[in-house]
Amino acid sequence: MNARVAPPMNRISKERDRLLAAAARVYGALMTITAIVCFVLPYALQPTGLEITAVGLLLVALIGFLYLRVTSGIWWIIGTDAFAIAALFVVGSADSGTSNSAVAYGLGVIAGGSVAGVGIMLGTTGPRIVLYGVSLITSLTALVVFAGQTAYRYHAIAIGIAGWVFCTVLALWLGRIVPQAVRRIANMSDAYRAERAASETEARRRQGARLLHDTVLATLTLLAHSGVGVGEASLREQAGEDAALLRQLRMGFTPNPAASGEYKLRPVEESTLGNTLESVKQRFRRMGLEVTWHGKGQVLLPSDTLDAFLLALSESLENVRRHSGVGEAHVTITDDDQSVRAMVTDDGVGFSIDQIAPGRLGFSESIVARLRDVGGDARLFSAPGSGTTVVLEVPK
Numbered sequence: 001m002n003a004r005v006a007p008p009m010n011r012i013s014k015e016r017d018r019l020l021a022a023a024a025r026v027y028g029a030l031m032t033i034t035a036i037v038c039f040v041l042p043y044a045l046q047p048t049g050l051e052i053t054a055v056g057l058l059l060v061a062l063i064g065f066l067y068l069r070v071t072s073g074i075w076w077i078i079g080t081d082a083f084a085i086a087a088l089f090v091v092g093s094a095d096s097g098t099s100n101s102a103v104a105y106g107l108g109v110i111a112g113g114s115v116a117g118v119g120i121m122l123g124t125t126g127p128r129i130v131l132y133g134v135s136l137i138t139s140l141t142a143l144v145v146f147a148g149q150t151a152y153r154y155h156a157i158a159i160g161i162a163g164w165v166f167c168t169v170l171a172l173w174l175g176r177i178v179p180q181a182v183r184r185i186a187n188m189s190d191a192y193r194a195e196r197a198a199s200e201t202e203a204r205r206r207q208g209a210r211l212l213h214d215t216v217l218a219t220l221t222l223l224a225h226s227g228v229g230v231g232e233a234s235l236r237e238q239a240g241e242d243a244a245l246l247r248q249l250r251m252g253f254t255p256n257p258a259a260s261g262e263y264k265l266r267p268v269e270e271s272t273l274g275n276t277l278e279s280v281k282q283r284f285r286r287m288g289l290e291v292t293w294h295g296k297g298q299v300l301l302p303s304d305t306l307d308a309f310l311l312a313l314s315e316s317l318e319n320v321r322r323h324s325g326v327g328e329a330h331v332t333i334t335d336d337d338q339s340v341r342a343m344v345t346d347d348g349v350g351f352s353i354d355q356i357a358p359g360r361l362g363f364s365e366s367i368v369a370r371l372r373d374v375g376g377d378a379r380l381f382s383a384p385g386s387g388t389t390v391v392l393e394v395p396k
Contacts (some may be wrong), residue, residue, distance in 0.1 A: 032062045344392070
């Protein structure tokens with residue numbers, strides 16, 4: 001059993017940073033708006049130049065928060081942080097000693113809200129951790145100095161410290177929970193794919209068993225009893241229909257039973273090469289080989305020639321699936337006035353053509369002989385370590 005592949009680390013980091021940025025944007029913007037409201041309340045700040053400057057700095061910080069994204073560079077984060085800290089110093093120096101509770105609470109909200117909100121995004125790399133420490137020390141020191149001279153100093157300091165504690169815990173929790181969530185989602189996806197593959201395999205097995213029971217096994221049972229009760233012509237016709245059914249199934253058609261014992265498939269005579277190539281592609285994709293088509297999309301061929309061509313092509317792809325050691329093959333279809341050609345290539349291990357055992361009939365019978373029966377031919381090119389190329393050709 002193959003081990004489950006863990007989600008790539010860059011994906012986990014992106015999800016973590018995206019959530020941290022969203023949390024910083026929402027929290028920082030709300031706290032900055034709260035601080036602005038505290039300062040514009042009646043009798044909170046005097047309408048002097050410094051107070052107006054402080055509100056302007058907070059408005060700029062608010063814009064920084066609103067446009068804060070995971071793709072924002074470190075300078076955008078530093079700028080938002082700098083405007084919030086500058087507002088803290090301007091308000092604190094302009095209104096030291098005030099007994100207004102709104103100003104004291106506003107100072108705490110700036111330190112523990114606006115500045116701490118930026119800190120949510122500053123714990124992922126070395127330089128950001130240093131900036132986190134600088135922001136923490138600067139904002140709390142300024143808060144203690146300025147709020148310590150107000151009548152509500154303990155309230156302001158408590159708000160600032162609580163804000164930093166909340167942001168730090170939130171950042172640590174998101175950084176821990178996101179990798180767990182991504183891994184759990186990956187586990188659920190793997191389980192879903194495994195269950196779906198098992199269900200599809202079981203459905204195909206049961207359908208195949210019913211198909212064999214209703215067709216080929218029934219005919220073989222008649223043959224085992226010497227066709228008792230069935231005329232020779234009828235038995236021969238039934239065997240021919242079973243053979244045609246098996247050929248079409250091998251080329252990738254899906255049976256559509258109308259009733260027990262009645263299976264309807266699209267006749268080969270009504271199919272263009274483009275339609276049937278898609279069936280072959282889907283069949284090998286289910287078996288783990290990705291087939292990429294190049295060249296012609298629609299080519300009409302006589303039914304016998306199309307039969308031989310597709311079966312030889314399927315056998316070539318089956319050899320790629322079994323022996324190449326790679327999961328992808330390329331098929332290039334070209335045609336002219338006289339013939340249609342398919343070139344099947346892979347980048348697998350390759351082999352030495354001279355070392356093919358004479359008794360092996362896979363290529364000579366299933367591919368070469370089958371094409372020569374309809375006037376076509378096949379050529380094989382390969383070398384150890386250089387992949388394999390098979391060229392199939394049939395007349396129009």
